[in-house]
Amino acid sequence: MQTETQPETSSPKRFQSPSVFAWVILIVFLAFFLQGLGSADISVMRLVKGSQNLGQFFASAIPPSTSRLDVIAKAMLETMNMAIVGVTFGVILSLPIALLCARNTSPHFLVRVVMINLVATLRTIPDLIWALIFVVAVGLGPLAGILAIIMDTIGFCARFFAERIEEINPKPGVALKASGASRTSVIAGAVLPECFPSFVATSLYSVEKAVRSAVVLGLVGAGGIGVELTSAMNLFRYKEALTIILVVLIVVILVEQVSKAVRARIM
Amino acid sequence: MDVVINGVGKTYPDGTEVLRNVDLTIGSGEGVVLLGANGCGKSTLLRCMLGLETLSQGTISLGGQSVSQLKGRQLRQLRSQIGSVFQQFNLVGNLSVFQNVLFGRLGNDGLLRSLNLTCSQENRERAMYCLDRVGLAQFAAKRTDSLSGGQQQRVAIARMLMQDVRIVFADEPVASLDPKAGREVMDLLFEVVHEHKLTVVCVLHQLELANEYAQRLVGLKAGRVVLDLPPNKASKAELAALYDREIDSAELLNGTEGACYAN
Incomplete structure (x- = not known):
């Protein structure tokens, strides 16, 4: 056994005070939280009344x-x-769009920057706002909903597709390039086949997401069952409203289960 | 197809000098094995010969065409005459073996005539012939990543056969295979090379394989050609200097089973 010698650097303190930055974040967060709690006007009275109304x-x-x-x-x-x-x-x-966004397939740095920002914008704007915009553009009905879902899907899928493309093993593509294949051939022959299972899984997840958002889109008049739900609620036809909610619940669960089963098979 | 490498230097943007003034002439139909420790520039030299890297200095010409001056369609046309075999096989794993062999036609025939769904009957028959040549016809419909390493490397050779090549670049073709599968792949590769009278440049780490298959050994060290001899003529001291280590005489014997690997 060696005799114990004390290392020159002492052990770290048990508690270290957070940095100034962490303090600022914490205080700002607390301020927002307390102000929010105050402005929501929460009282025991209201909660009791609320649960009574819910019961009714x-x-x-x-x-x-x-x-x-x-x-x-x-x-x-x-x-x-x-x-x-x-x-x-x-x-x-x-x-x-994903091929233009991905580092390894984009033709030019500028194209990539523009497309990434475009996709980020599509993603940042919520689907309900897209629906409001398209209701103005094409009028009430399912077309506005479809267009809103297209925007939402691109914001989601293009990003995840591009991330998957950036993760590919470059070697099979290099082999095809070395044998004289063009850029398009390398993408179609090596890049897309490798990404395909992941693309299918992402797309299925997007279907789940779209079914949920399509239900809500009707609330702003963009077609579908949401229109029925708003009118039932506004006319106090609660029995009908509950039917609608149950139908939505069953369909969403079904879609999720089917999609989950398919994804489990291909991944 | 002959290779003329003239004063080639390659420096990466980060300042690493990988190749320094490499001069090498390889005659048509010659079989050259490149030796050298990891990082000595062997793979970079192959990549430069394929036009996958731009040269910092010098010129490389294949069959009289200067690789660095060709662009676009002409460069692809030249590459379509070069067969490459890689250490990791570099096949598209989740496609069928048959489709991977058909991809050998990408450089010559383009995408549509290389896809199983849309290609000509002639190409389909030819792909089956190539697979049969490497002894894997019965695996045509299988997913490529379900095959063993040795089988995958044979698929890569079939893809090369499909391609109508005049020269073969093999970058450590057996480094990820066991000695038995490695020997089978080397035998097959050199049979094909001799049948079609191809030029071959093969990077190897196994000295006994190098001595057995090469017509000429070229050693690279720190980006320079330091050895250029017929096989079995390189002395132990010369090889030791190439790898900065002792060489066991068993490694130099032809056909030693359970060969020692240089790395």
Whole structure:
């Protein structure tokens, strides 16, 4: 055994005071939190009243009414249509955009910067705002919803497609290039096949996302079951509203399960 | 196809000097094995010969065409006559073996005539012939990444056969294979090379394989050609200097089973 010698540097302190930067962040956060709590006007009275109202809503909504199930089913179908059509076009458009965004396939640095920022903008604007814009542009109905979903899908898919493309193993592509293949051939022959399973998984996830957002898009008049839900709520037809909510719940869960099963198979 | 490398230097943007004034002439149909320690510039030299790297100095010409002066279609046309075999096989793993062989036509025939779905019957038959030549016809429909390393390297050779090459660059073709599979791949590669009277430049780390298959050994050290001899003529001292280490005489014997690897 060696005799214990004390190292020259002493052990770190048990507690180290956070940096000034961390203090500033913490104080700003606390200020916003307390102000938010104050402005929401939270009181025990309101919470009790709120739960009573909620109870009343459910009491008058149960049992859900099936009288307009056919109309609701049709609206749900329209919602699904919007999601599927929107995602399909979104994914088709995402592919070339992703190739322009990815470091290893983009033809030029400037093209890449422009496309990355374009995609980031599409992603930053929420789907509901896209729907409001397109309702102004093309009028009420599913077309506005489809266009909103296309924008949302590009913002999501183009980014993840590009990230996947940047992760590819470059070697098979180099081999094709070394045998005289053109840029397009390398992309089609080596890059896309390797990314394909991931692209499918991302697209399926995007379908799930689009079904959920297509439900909400109807609230601003962009077609689908959301339109039915707002009118049912506004007219105090709570039994019908509950039916709609249950139908949405079942469909969203179904879509998620199917998509999950397919993704588990291909990945 | 002959190779003339004249005063080639390559310095990377970060200042690393990989090749310094390399002069090397390889005759048509000659079989050259490049030797040298890791990082001595062997792979960079091959990449320069393919026009995948720009040269800092000097010229490289293949069959009378200067690689560094060619661009676009002409460069691709030249590359389509060069077959490459890589250490990691570099096949597209999640496509079929058949499709990977068909990709040998990309340089000559373009994308549509190289895809299984759209290519000509002639190319399909030829791809099957090439696969049969490397003994893997029964694996045509399999996913490429389900094959063993030795089999994948044979698929890469089939892809090269599909390509109509005049010269072969092999970059450590057996470094990731076990000795038995490595020997099978070397035998197949050199059979193909001799059948078609191809020029071959092969980077190897196994001295006994080098002595057995090469017509000429070229040693690189720190980016310079320091050795240029017929096989079995290199002395232990010369090889030791190449790798900065002792060389065991067993490594130099032809056909030693369970060969020692230089790395």
